Amino acid sequence: MSRKILVAVDEGEESIHALSWCLKNVVSSGKITVIVLYVMPHRTVYAPMDGTGYLFSDEIVESIEKHGQEVAESVVKTAKSVYDEMKNVDVDLEIKIERGDARDVICDAVEKLGCYMLVIGSHGYGAFKRTFLGSVSDYCAHNANCPVLIVKKPKDQSL
Amino acid sequence: MSRKILVAVDEGEESIHALSWCLKNVVSSGKITVIVLYVMPHRTVYAPMDGTGYLFSDEIVESIEKHGQEVAESVVKTAKSVYDEMKNVDVDLEIKIERGDARDVICDAVEKLGCYMLVIGSHGYGAFKRTFLGSVSDYCAHNANCPVLIVKKPKDQSL
Known part of the structure; x- marks a missing residue:
């Protein structure tokens, strides 16, 4: 069965870039x-x-x-x-x-190592830090210099 | 050359789930x-x-x-x-x-269509709506029932 990816687009160029990036990188195979x-x-x-x-x-x-x-x-x-x-x-x-600081180290690593994608859990690094600093995943989604894949643990699995 | 994906992990189960999901889904090939x-x-x-x-x-x-x-x-x-x-x-x-409302429609579509991943541009849907409602990508990253890939347009390309 074909696996389905939803690409949400709007009238901005950024969403068309997202579609293009997805077609080029997520779909293609090759050594990773x-x-x-x-x-x-x-x-x-x-x-x-x-x-x-x-x-x-x-x-x-x-x-x-x-x-x-x-x-x-x-x-x-x-x-x-x-x-x-x-x-x-x-x-x-x-x-x-x-x-x-996880936020800085992760964003720096993406650049230094030349990664084409960052994968990160939605939560993590503790409720305390999240409350005061915002979540690491939110920060990286905005600041990492590459596309960021945020993975949540499905609700039907225990955390 | 091998393409590099960075997976940031911490001590929570969610980040290990993110790694597992990445290995299973991003890396594997198959009809999409x-x-x-x-x-x-x-x-x-x-x-x-x-x-x-x-x-x-x-x-x-x-x-x-x-x-x-x-x-x-x-x-x-x-x-x-x-x-x-x-x-x-x-x-x-x-x-x-x-x-x-883009946020609800996108999250509903992921479920209805059975998508395994959502790809979305980091910004979009207008500066006005973003200021008052928060960005669509932020909302979907937290609420869509599947992993969300947030793609920013590289800084060296015009928006």
Whole structure:
């Protein structure tokens, strides 16, 4: 059965560019490399989190840092297992872990690595950050220098 | 040369779903139908646009309506020519014109037509509507029941 893509157009040139880009890039086949990027916060981000005016002790910072490393390793492991499960996919996988504000690091990576598309989950990076900073996906959709595919987890699957 | 897709992941399940979806759907080949949807506003949308408290006369409404039809035909013609130029693309094209609020019509169409992806320009539908209602692409990115690919026109091309 044919898979259907909906392309919404209006009278602006941008939507016609979207159609053209879709026909050229989404539909065409060819060798693809998927680069999985996980962004860890800067160490210095932890310091002001206390909120009491006192800085965290070195011990606590180290503990948070260690937890962060473990989370990063766990995410990378999961990403690799998702890739390994799709044995019939003709695609290379690269894994990258970087540090910084996720929004800036992701948009910079798109440019530096010369990616033609960015794929990102609709939510993520925590409810706290989302409330105050806006979601990472919203930011990237507006600022990344390439088309951005926002993927929501279907409602019938648990989050 | 291999084309690169960047997949940004975090510790949430949604980003792993995004990676999985990308590997399954963006990378794989197979027959695809691209459905181009142009949404015209309801006739009744014109009435409150005057802003003076007076409604438009029937004549003016008819004139606006005629202009709307011409714009729709022009957009459809452009979309078809973009498709025709890509002679080597193995994809079927369907054109649809519907009426209503673009945000609702697009999200409904995704469901009704069973589309696996929505492609939309980043801007569009006019600066006025965007300011007061938020952009159509932002709304669809959050509310469409499928992954949404937001395509911006590159900065080095004129809008």
